[in-house]
Amino acid sequence: xxxxxxxxxAGFIGGNFVLDAVRRGIRVVNLDALTYAGNPDxxxxxxxxxxxxxxxxxxxxxxxxERVLREHRPEAVLNFAAESHVDRSIxxxxxxxxxxxxxxxxxxxxxxxxxxxxxxxxxTAFRFLHVSTDEVYGSLGETGRFTEATPYAPNSPYSASKAxxxxxxxxxxxxxxxxxxxxxxxxxxxxxxxPEKLIPLVIARALAGVSLPVYGDGANVRDWLYVxxxxxxxxxxxxxxxxxxxxxxxxxxxxxxxxxxxxICALLDQRRPLADGRAHESLITYxxxxxxxxxxxxxxxxKLRGELGWAPAVTFEQGLERTVQWYLDNQxxxxxxxxxxxxxxxxxxxx
Ligand code: NAD
Numbered sequence: 001x002x003x004x005x006x007x008x009x010a011g012f013i014g015g016n017f018v019l020d021a022v023r024r025g026i027r028v029v030n031l032d033a034l035t036y037a038g039n040p041d042x043x044x045x046x047x048x049x050x051x052x053x054x055x056x057x058x059x060x061x062x063x064x065x066e067r068v069l070r071e072h073r074p075e076a077v078l079n080f081a082a083e084s085h086v087d088r089s090i091x092x093x094x095x096x097x098x099x100x101x102x103x104x105x106x107x108x109x110x111x112x113x114x115x116x117x118x119x120x121x122x123x124t125a126f127r128f129l130h131v132s133t134d135e136v137y138g139s140l141g142e143t144g145r146f147t148e149a150t151p152y153a154p155n156s157p158y159s160a161s162k163a164x165x166x167x168x169x170x171x172x173x174x175x176x177x178x179x180x181x182x183x184x185x186x187x188x189x190x191x192x193x194x195p196e197k198l199i200p201l202v203i204a205r206a207l208a209g210v211s212l213p214v215y216g217d218g219a220n221v222r223d224w225l226y227v228x229x230x231x232x233x234x235x236x237x238x239x240x241x242x243x244x245x246x247x248x249x250x251x252x253x254x255x256x257x258x259x260x261x262x263x264i265c266a267l268l269d270q271r272r273p274l275a276d277g278r279a280h281e282s283l284i285t286y287x288x289x290x291x292x293x294x295x296x297x298x299x300x301x302x303k304l305r306g307e308l309g310w311a312p313a314v315t316f317e318q319g320l321e322r323t324v325q326w327y328l329d330n331q332x333x334x335x336x337x338x339x340x341x342x343x344x345x346x347x348x349x350x351x
Contacts (some may be wrong), residue, residue, distance in 0.1 A: 001025065001026070001027050001051075002026050002027065002075050002076075003026070003027040003028075003029065003072055003073065003074045003075060004021065004026055004027070004028055004029070004074050004075065004076045004077070004078060005029045005031060005068065005069065005072065005074040005076070005077045005078070006018055006021070006028050006029070006030050006031070006078045006080060007030075007031045007032065007059050007077070007078070007079050007080055007081035007107065008031075008032055008038075008059075008079070008080035008081030008082060009028065009030035009031070009032055009043075009080065010030065010032040010034060010038035010039055010040060010042060010043060010054075011032070011037050011038055011039070011042075011080060011081075011084070011194075012037070012042075012084075012188070012190075012192055012193045012194060012197075012227065013080055013131065013188055013227055013230060013231070014030075014032070014080035014081070014131075015039070015042035015043060015192050016190065016191065016192060016227045016228065016231055017078070017080065017231045017234065018030055018043065018046070018052065019042075019043070019045060019046065020228075020231055021235075022046055022049060022051050022052050025051075026051070027051045027052075027053075028051065028052050028053070029053045029055060029068060029072045029074060030043070030052060030053065030054050030055065031055045031057055031059065031064075031065070031068060031081070032054070032055075032056065032057075032081065033056070033057060033058045033059070033081070033099075034056055034343075035083070036194075036343070037083075037084065037085075037194055039192070039194070039337065039342050039345075040342065040345035041333055041336055041337075041342050041345055042192045042333075053072065055068055058099075058103065059079070059081045059099065059103040059104065059106060059107045060098065060099065060102055060103035060106045061106070062106055062109075062110060065106060065107060065110040065111075066110050066113070066114075069110060069111065069114040070114065075122070075125060075126060075127075076126065076127045076128070076129065076238060077107070077111050077127075077128045077129070078129045078131065078234065078238070079104060079107055079128070079129070079130045079131060080131045081099065081103065081107075082099060082100050082131075082162065082165075083095050083096045083099050083100060083158070083161070084158070085158070085194075085196055085197070086135075086156045086158045086159075086290070087196075087290065088158075089156055089157035089158035089161070090156065090157065090290070090291060090292075093157035093161075096157050096158055096161040097157075097161050097164075099161075100158075100161035100162055100164070100165050101161050101164045101165055101168070104130070104165040104168055104169070105165075105168055108128070108168060108169065108172045108178070111128050111178065112172060112176050112178050115128075115178060115179075116176075124179075126179055127179050127180075127181060127238055127243070128169070128172075128178055128179065128180045128181070129180070129181045129182075129183070129234065129237065129238050129241075130165065130166065130169040130180060130181070130182045130183070131183055131185070131234065132162050132165065132166050132182055132183060132184045132185070133159065133162050133184060133185060133186075134146055134184050134185060134186045134223070134248065134250065134297050134299050135154065135155075135156065135158065135159035135162065135294065135297065136152050136154050136159050136162055136163040136166060136184060137150045137151075137152060137153060137154075137184075137297075138152075138153030138154060138155050138159075138294065139153075139155060139294035139295050139296060139297070140295070140296040140297060140298055141295070141296065142296070144298070145298040145299060145300040146184075146248060146297070146298065146299050146300060147248065147300045147302075147303075148184075148245075148246045148247070148248055148303055152166070152167075155292050155294055156292055156294075166182055166184075166246075169182055170182070170244075170246075173243070173244045174244075179243040179244075180243065180244060181237050181238065181241045181243065181244075181245060181246075181247070182245075182246040182247070183233065183234055183237055183246070183247050183248075183249050184246060184247070184248050184249065184299075185225060185230050185233070185248075185249035185250065185299075186222065186223035186224065186225050186249065186250040186251060186297060186298075186299045187222045187223065187224050187225065187297075188224075188225055188226075188227045188230050189224055189225075189226065189227065189319065189320070189323055190226050190227030190228060190319065190322070190323050190326070191227070191323065191326040191330070192227075192333070193227070194337065195334060195337060195338065198257065198260065198261075199260065199264065199320070199323060200323075200327060200334075202260075202261050202264050202265075203264055203268070203323075203324060203327045204327070204334055204338065205283070206264065206265060206268050206280045206283060207268070207272060207327075207328075207331075209274055209275070209283070210283065211283055211284075211285040212261055212265075212280075212283045212284045212285060213285055213286075213287045214257060214258055214261055214284055214285070214286050214287065215257065215286075215287060215288075215289050215290050215293060216286070216288075216289030216290075216293060217258075217286065218256060218257050218258030218261070218286065219256050219257070219258065219295075220256065220257050220293060220294070220295055220296065221254050221255065221256050221257075221295070221296040221297065221298070222254070222255065222257065222260075222296075222297050223250045223251055223252070223253055223254050223297055223298050223299045224251050224253045224255060224260070224316050224319070225249065225250060225251035225253070225312060226251065226312065226313075226314045226316075226318075226319030226322070226323075228313070228314070229251065229312040229313055229314065229319075230249060232310065232313070233247070233249040233304060233310050234249075236304070236308050236309075236310045237304070237308065237310075240307075240308050241307075241308065242307070247301075247303055247304045247307075247308070248299050248300060248301050248303065248304065249299070249301055249304060249310075250298070250299025250300070250301040251299075251312050251316060251319075252299075252301070252312070253312075253315070253316035254296075254298050255316065258284075260320075261284060262281055262284075263317075263320055264280075264320065264324060265279065265280035265281045265283075265284070266280075266281075267320065267321060267324045268280050268324065271324065271325070271328060272328060
């Protein structure tokens with residue numbers, strides 16, 4: 001049975017990834033600091049599961065990471081742990097540098113030492129996969145798409161810190177030979193996303209019948225990918241990606257923010273109409289734009305599709321419908337985030 005060390009596995013994408021990996025028969029050691037974004041409720045289905053070991057801790061803690069690697073001897077390390085919210089990075093960039101840069105550096109150093117201690121076959125098979133974002137490439141005009149050759153031009157403290165971590169991962173391959181892989185993915189959406197990000201925020205507020213804030217003119221364009229498709233891409237890169245390479249991951253689903261919000265409103269009009277009979281769209285309110293707000297992101301995932309045969313399984317419309325339904329069906333999960341009680345939960349099998 002393979003063992004993977006997953007960091008940030010109580011967050012949105014990491015949580016989806018861990019649930020799926022354990023279901024597939026992988027033994028997962030899940031290292032997560034449980035910041036506000038880490039939610040034990042997401043992992044409720046794994047409570048007491050023998051193949052899920054939860055370790056409460058920081059990727060920047062050298063002694064802890066060294067011990068976890070030595071005790072559990074993973075065949076792969078997958079780094080999802082990060083501070084991930086652009087608005088929070090504008091208010092307080094230091095935490096982003098601490099986790100995304102200093103924390104990732106520590107994880108790389110400890111992993112390099114562990115990897116060097118392995119015997120030759122295990123060293124050859126080992127992988128360090130770093131999960132990153134398309135935001136490192138900066139902003140696009142009306143045309144063009146990011147490829148793996150696009151120069152880095154991060155514009156927010158969040159994307160700058162992720163760019164720095166990507167460079168460190170690359171450097172650890174070139175300097176020490178660590179077998180690394182990096183994925184740069186577009187905006188994700190789906191189950192278990194913290195309701196501060198656009199899609200779950202809009203769903204939660206629309207269900208509460210309160211205003212739906214949209215930045216600027218709402219015309220900022222993002223490429224959207226269903227989280228399950230992102231997790232499938234990560235698994236595919238881990239099993240077959242070329243060491244040292246970066247792979248862009250995207251859904252070929254460019255949408256203006258305002259159109260995403262309107263699509264959610266239309267789904268909720270059908271499934272959960274407002275009590276006073278108004279359309280949910282009437283709740284949309286334009287608010288002052290985010291400083292440095294990138295205008296357009298678009299991903300060319302041709303390398304991943306061509307080399308590794310990955311393609312998204314769901315369209316944006318299918319994924320959005322699933323997501324809206326998931327939030328309707330899982331209101332207790334959302335409520336416990338909104339009232340803060342999710343932070344009091346304990347995850348079993350801590351090590
Ligand atoms: P998230 O904010 O939902 O989860 C982050 C997780 O990391 C949380 O569980 C948190 O507790 C944990 N964490 C934070 N600091 C830590 C530390 N110092 N040590 C250990 N754990 C720590 O983030 P997400 O949306 O799931 O994103 C996961 C990764 O994917 C991030 O690296 C992010 O940059 C990247 N990414 C996200 C998106 C997206 O649309 N959400 C798109 C592309 C790439």
